[in-house]
Amino acid sequence: MKISTKGRYGLTIMMDLATQYGKGPIPLKSVAERHGLSEHYLEQLIAPLRNAGLVRSVRGAYGGYKLAKAPEEITAGEIIRVLEGPISPVEFTEETNPARRDLWRRIRDAIARELDNTTLALLINFSHDGNDDNYMFYI
Secondary structure, eight states: OOOOHHHHHHHHHHHHHHHTTTSOOBOHHHHHHHHTOOHHHHHHHHHHHHHTTSEEEEOSTTOEEEESSOGGGOBHHHHHHHHHOSOOSSOOTTOOOHHHHHHHHHHHHHHHHHHHTOBHHHHHHHHHTTOOSOOOOOO
16 A cells, blocks of 8 residues: 555644644645745645544635644544545455455554554654654554
């Protein structure tokens, strides 16, 4: 399974909003500028996150977006599923070999478990601890 830019940039948006949690709405333009990303592309990603109830939009001159829940309550798994769809390394429903089907199922479950146990709070705390290099999951 390869996470596309939708998933990666979606996590970027959500981590940025998590670092600003409790400070009011954050304009998407400022998120895009901080991370060197296209504001137009982020606008396409924020809509499904809003529809899923993960972010709220605030209209007006001082509007923007903010998390709908605390960073401790939002997982990477929720974000990835909203933007990428179901988590699965391969399409194994038609796999006829039971051993291979079981392997794919165990890999899928391990990935899902890691994503579902990783909150935004954990991600931003990891980043604030000076570990900005690469966040690596080991399965």
